[in-house]
Amino acid sequence: MFLSMNWIKDFVDLSGLDELKLINQFSLSTAEVENDIQFKGSDISGIVVAEIKSVENHPESKKLHLLKVDIGEEALVDVVCGAPNVRVGMKTAFAKVGAKIGEIEITPRPLAGFMSCGMCCSEKEIGISDDHSGIMEITDDVKNGTDLKEIYAIDDIIFEVDNKSLTNRPDLWSHYGIAREFAAIAQRPLRSLEFDDLTAYNSLPAVDMKIEDPLCYRYSCLQFENISRSVSPVDMRIRLFYCGMRAINFLADMTNYLMLEMGQPMHAFDSRKVENIRIKRFDHDFDFQTLDGVERHIDTDTLMICNGDTPVAIAGIMGGLDSEIVEDTHTLTLESATFDAASIRKSTVRLSHRTDASMRYEKSLDPELTTAAIARFVYLLKQYDSAVQVVSALTDDYAYHYPEVTLSFDKAYVDKYTGIEIDNDTILSTLTRLGFTASCDSDNFEVKVPSWRATKDVTIKADIIEEITRIYGYDNFEIHTANAPLFPTRPEPVKKDEDNVKDILVKHFNLHELHSYVWNYVDELKELGIANVGEIKLMNASNPNIETIRKTMIPTQLCQVRSNLGFAPSFGIFEVGRIVAGMTDDNLCIEEKKLGITLYRKGSDIRSLYFEMKEIVETLVDELKHKSVSYEKLDPTFDFEHPVNLNAVIVDGAVLGRIGMIHPSVMKKLDKRAVVVFAEIDMDKFAAIENDSIRYVGPSKFPGIEIDLSFLTSRFAPIKKAIENAACELIRGVDVIDIYEADENSSIAVRLTFSDNTRTLTREEVAQVVDGIVGELEQNGITLKK
């Protein structure tokens, strides 16, 4: 929203104060002012009123005219002018020699063979409207030669406040509301608006009007006729233009002017089209043409203004084309109303049509405004067009009153909330300037909230704190630390583990952490031949491609691998992210926090890559939990999983996740000449594993015995089992020292380390254990290599 300092100064005297400084204070106390403050008129000088005394056609040009103009000096001035609307007797804006318009300085110069000593200006050239159809026509009775800035308020400071900063302040959607803030900040009095006395029309007939729907809070209207003026006064047009609106015609400009001044949207109907006004919703959908000529679909939730049963306007949003003011309109009905804010907002969303009016309505406008705005409208109307006649009584249906809000609190409450000392007088004067009715009785305050702040904005004591402190100024706060006792912090176990896991993966295994999205990119999965993996969908995804929440992180990582194929011949990526595993019986999402790791390597040695993953998983478990991992074969759940070597990762009997290979059909699409291994670990389950911590064993004074055994087998599992079955405490270490793979004569060499901290072991007792192990394996057909 653009705001004019001239307009604000109509209501508060800021003389002697630095206006830019005030705007900055407004930014800190009320709402943020955008950076580019405009100094309107500052780039223009030397523009005067000129009267065209003679017009001659240029001998060679059809467009150009040779004018003589009177600029209040002894001699007339010769000007060559190309505007189509020149005529003798017309008064216009004239840039005389020496005048400046932006960067241009006006000098006498020949133009199409004739000297031209100045320039007749269009309104656009002066910067007061976007009208460039001809030169400005001045109809006011002013002396030739008068500087335009003396008669019109061309000089102005315009600043912008982002609408988003005003969402909670319906009262700030107007110059009068903004002026109230400036008055409070500058500690100057706020002037009252001048109104017409509407009670004077009480004896006139009322308008036939009735609210038939609770979504309309208040509807006020008044009829009048005999408007003789069609073009608005220049100053009004300048203000509208500076504030981002185009001047249309006097009546439309007046409603816009009132909206910008008081914040109340208004609408004028042709009275013939609204003989009995009804405000209601319909029980069926229909199409309705708004005054911008667009057919809009109206549903049963959209509140309409109707003439009997004929809709004439979308309440709070836009009028209809049929009821618009036209040439032969004689009597006008002026509407000033308040509607349910949420209903208007939802209607604008459904209609995809937001207007200046609806933007204000959706902020919860003060219903007290409706009649005040009409009174102000009539006051201004009469100022500018004395022939106007009011022909109805003010007709007002005030269906819903917001409750009055009165708040009481004491000084201690303010002290506690602010943490600084703000004295009672400051509190009282601040609130009073902002329109609150405030009183104080020995540190106890009672405050009545003004109607324009009581529609939703100020409802509790804490809101009053904001009023006091923002005007006091946060820059003026003395700041200090809290007097809170100290207690140790206890990080969530899963957060701690997550941090450590990341460190190990990055520092020890050189993996890269990547982020992704919580949904599947279906098209990318399709390219890899992976079905959409996920159950729950987004209801309102803008793109159907991303509507499914992922059930596993791995497909996302496969897509990432695919987009990084050229990065390096070998790399690994990981992410700690979320998935939705399924739904509870109560239809709630089962969200799980997962660690996804995917390793990629050019070549065909899948086994070594798989064992690298095994090392990663076991290192994580060993480092952070001091526990060992076991595996159990799994059947695939997802179509990207290779049915072979899919293993559950088990610690302490709990399945933490799985490691596996990628299904050949996916691998062929991903990269035929590479291998990929993945692991997906549940972080919450990981965190739940108790940390065994380090159990210190002192060095043994007695020598240990190492026994190397080589078995004719390709599988370590039975050897491991036999060693475990031996359940011998003396076995302190089991290492696989050699694996020989051949079609038939595969062998695995194992080194067993025996030791005891209290004595030297004998060959015999060790041999006994070894014989037991060998014997068990022999029974299973696994013999020692000769």
Added chain:
Amino acid sequence: MKEKLEQLKAQLGAELAAAVDGQTLESLRVKYLGKKGSITDLLKGMKSLSNDEKKTFGQLVNNLKQTAAESISQRAEELKKLEIEREIESTPEFDLTIPVRADRGSYHPITLVQRECERIFTTMGFNVEDYPEVVTDYECFEAVNVPKDHPARDMQDTYYLENGELLKSQTSAAQNAILKKYGKQLMEDGMPIRAIFPGRCFRNEATDATHENTFFQMEGVMVDKDISISNLIYFMKTMLSEVFQKDVKVRLRPGFFPFVEPGFELDISCLICGGETGCPSCNHSGWLELCPCGMIHPEVLKEGGIDPEKYTGFAFGLGLTRLAMMKYGIKDIRDLNSGSLKVMSQFTDDK
């Protein structure tokens, strides 16, 4: 005989000087001092001499033997030294301009920034919390005083799931749970609630260089008796000065957020120009809008089971994604979720 002695001595001297390796030296030792060596032979040849001669000559031979042994071992020492010298001389100098393979892993920049913030807040007594991404309407909105008709609830901003749950649009969705989790300790043991909860948030909006539908925030709350606006400003200033490693100026402007009252937009003095002059990076205002904050709304406290008449608190929401972009000069927010190793592998560490 004497001549022979002298001759042998001279011969040995010459041969030792010519010997340049251990093997030659060993063969010289055998040649002269071995069982069948020349000097040993001399001793053998003494049989024919008289006793006196034997005595004299024997002494001479023994002297020679000793001298020979000494010169051989001396030569051996020399050779060892020579060998070391040769080894040093032959050791090549390396060309350190040849690059090494810098195979290092990398963290996501959000992780780096998040950890730094967590570290700072932890030192100030804040607990780090973890929170899901799928939440209920109650958690995300109702419990934090976002009324039914607030625009934030509109479909175009929040991702709703088919079952009525939603992807959290703000980390404030965790506030209620945090208040409930620590409320008892606050009321019974006087332990102030100090918690931060970093997390991923989602907004249903079109993406461009400055907008993402998926981004990270870090929420912080502190609740105790008598927590004031003055405390809030102090904490924010202190924390942000730590985050940016310089004394930042902060400024508060009124801002409307349903979960706080009063609510603020917090600006910090521009990190580039210091706020004095204004520069392109702060859009010539001298200030950067950094994070919304405020005093926790009494309704939010109440909903969390905490009596707003007894306790007050503040809350803030730091944009971690924004911080990461500021810190590393990332111009396009979409880079962060691009999954591009070429870009992301730069963030090896930042301690």
